[in-house]
Amino acid sequence: MKNISLTLAKKRKNDKFYTQLSDIENELIYYKKHFKGQTVFCNCDDPEYSNFWQYFKLNFDHLELKRLVTTRFYETKESYMLEMWKDEKGVHSDKKVLNQNGDFRSEECIELLKQADIVVTNPPFSLFREYVAQLIEYEKKFLIIGSLNAITYKEFFPLLKNNKIWMGVSIHSGDRKFYVPDDYPLNASGCGTDDDGRKWIRVKGVRWYTNLDHDKRHENLLLYKKYNPEEFPKYDNYDAINVDKVSDIPVDYDGVMGVPITFLDKHNPKQFEIIGLDKQFTSDGARGKLNGKSKYARILIKYTSQ
Numbered sequence: 001m002k003n004i005s006l007t008l009a010k011k012r013k014n015d016k017f018y019t020q021l022s023d024i025e026n027e028l029i030y031y032k033k034h035f036k037g038q039t040v041f042c043n044c045d046d047p048e049y050s051n052f053w054q055y056f057k058l059n060f061d062h063l064e065l066k067r068l069v070t071t072r073f074y075e076t077k078e079s080y081m082l083e084m085w086k087d088e089k090g091v092h093s094d095k096k097v098l099n100q101n102g103d104f105r106s107e108e109c110i111e112l113l114k115q116a117d118i119v120v121t122n123p124p125f126s127l128f129r130e131y132v133a134q135l136i137e138y139e140k141k142f143l144i145i146g147s148l149n150a151i152t153y154k155e156f157f158p159l160l161k162n163n164k165i166w167m168g169v170s171i172h173s174g175d176r177k178f179y180v181p182d183d184y185p186l187n188a189s190g191c192g193t194d195d196d197g198r199k200w201i202r203v204k205g206v207r208w209y210t211n212l213d214h215d216k217r218h219e220n221l222l223l224y225k226k227y228n229p230e231e232f233p234k235y236d237n238y239d240a241i242n243v244d245k246v247s248d249i250p251v252d253y254d255g256v257m258g259v260p261i262t263f264l265d266k267h268n269p270k271q272f273e274i275i276g277l278d279k280q281f282t283s284d285g286a287r288g289k290l291n292g293k294s295k296y297a298r299i300l301i302k303y304t305s306q
């Protein structure tokens, strides 16, 4: 099946892909302990359409939240926020007008961000770098959806390398269905319309990124292959062996190994150390080559010395 790629989505300025409730539920089950007594902010979420707002509203008591805030973005006019909060008298909700347009970078939204403990959303793909930079600047906990390609962004990779961000649990391959606005042109084959008339498209290479701890990232990747130089040759242009499949990482190789970027789906920082991205290790920014032929993007890793 042909799918629209996130790169294409990123190029389209109106990246309004709405996340399915089931995708949110399937990820959030791994983080319940983090939410008790916390303020959650969904800062790219029109409450009319966003299942993030729906999810937290429905699970406000179950997660024992203190406060939930969502802001809606309008390109050219003032917007509004919705909030729910709990005090000794019970749960309250309110809708408030914003003076600005609900841009996550606006002063008002930054003020709300400062009040929040955890940010959870699927931000606009085209502003992903800026979006993450802001979360890091304000030292927020977060769980967000982004493109798999973000791994190779020069601002983003160091966060993964230094264990400031890691992958979520529930999406490690394939594509995901996202709802799109009614006027969205459906011209890829991976798209359609639900019985209730809602349009959707399938998007490849989507991942959850977070700095909330979860059990999966402490599980070792189980490996069985032994190193041999024929199967795992060294690159022409740097001192590391090439491994084409994550499940084939040799159990007994002490040096640096170049592995596909999907390695990060399985990364346990106690098992492996991330050395860097392939392109950082050559003076001309070239990827690893075998017999003069470039390989796909690789992450360089080695076993930790424990």
Ligand SMILES: C[S@@+](CC[C@H](N)C(=O)[O-])C[C@H]1O[C@@H](n2cnc3c(N)ncnc32)[C@H](O)[C@@H]1O
Pocket (backbone or CB within 6 Å): 015, 016, 017, 018, 019, 043, 044, 045, 046, 049, 050, 051, 052, 072, 073, 102, 103, 104, 105, 121, 122, 123, 124, 125, 127
């Ligand atoms: C990928 S969509 C996801 C929507 C929603 N979070 C969800 O997952 O269903 C990104 C959303 O961000 C909104 N958006 C675009 N630019 C924004 C900005 N500068 N600040 C806040 N939201 C923005 C879009 O209108 C869109 O609703």
